[in-house]
Amino acid sequence: MSSWFALLVFPGFLYALPMGWLMLWVERKTLARLQSRIGPPFYQPLFDFIKLMTKEPLPRPSQENRFYLFLPLLALGATLGALTLLPVLPHSFSLVGDLALFIALIEIAPICLVLLGFLSRSIFGQVGAVREAVLTIASNLPFIAALIALAYASGSLRLMDIALHAPPLARGLAVLAIFACLPIKLRLNPFSVANAEQEIYQGALTELDGWRLGLWELNHAVEWVALSGLTVSLALPWRSGLAVLDAAIFALLSLAVVFLLACLAGATARLKVGQASRFYWRWGFGFALLALAVSFFPFGG
């Protein structure tokens, strides 16, 4: 299938938009049910988006304005690009070495967030940017180590080959390590340190208003689809070959991942930045090291 289909239809724009909103809703609804609340209605993320996009933007210096348009758009585009590379359908668009491209694209949004925080010249934005930078490094250590383990174990840098041919033990450990990185990459409790809404007023997002915030929320929704999708598509060792069935299984399992993450977020309280990064350096990296060891020294293979 062509790259345009992957970018614009599945698993790209047309799929990611409603799915991202659905995921944001599942997260909020799960949290509400865990707190014995009814929670927001089904279409809530869509209405939030429409409202934000139609608010009157505040006047800003033109230099700042340019960055405030450019950075959320860059983040959104990069995340959509990463999503395009997900190995969902067996004959979908893929490149040699798209694993490296995926890592590069998925890391652009956090970098944009750090830049937005520093550009805001607000103390909350800057504290949020510093925290985001520290945690990005901490979470990427196990994330990238796990992906390297998978690539080595399956002998390929192509995501589709990795998804289909990784040996089970290395795959299991690596997928666990990747899953453990999701709460920090999606800025969820207990690792919602960089966007802590109580103590630093959502950090780098403090100074975003109207459509600038709307674009960022959209990027966040697409991030949900991309990261939960990565976990699911790497965890599944087979594809049925029927595109509709594969897509449906992928969507359902992605939603299950979102549900698990929301349960974790609802059951925990926010850690300090030091505790969060220590957790990843110690435990997350431990998992990833195990995956690396298993893939470099396969047992019985």
Next chain:
Amino acid sequence: MDVKPSLFDRLVRYARGRSPWLFHLNCGGCNGCDIEFLACLTPRYDVEQLGIRLEGSPRHADILCISGPVTRNTQAALQTIYAQTPAPKVVVAIGSCPASGNVFADSPSVVGPLENFVPVDVYVPGCPPRPDAILEGIVHAIEILKAKVVRSAEGGTYV
């Protein structure tokens, strides 16, 4: 001038009414209203059903919930925060203090009432008002928010 609103305008208004985000500001009150306001955001009242979210930054907010009689110290912050909130926006005065100064009236450090500085859309009287009353005030505010023009070009101006 009676023009039938377009489908887009109706959608925007509906979306706006279903997603009011609040910003909470204490302008020198005794904290009583703030406690009631926060009680109104607890799981017991579950305002998220109405799409309401408490935001930390005025730039994200649609409805400003202001308590306190407006003291000399908070007046400048109040005006900055009002200016930082993107239009369309609605102001809800929580408690009796922003309306009249209440027990702080005629104090040398009080420069209120609130309407001297920002236009107030809804008053929720009480010392402090119950969470149910605050919620009712916010629902009134949502109606006012929905009635605001969708685009400046429509002929109206954002207030």
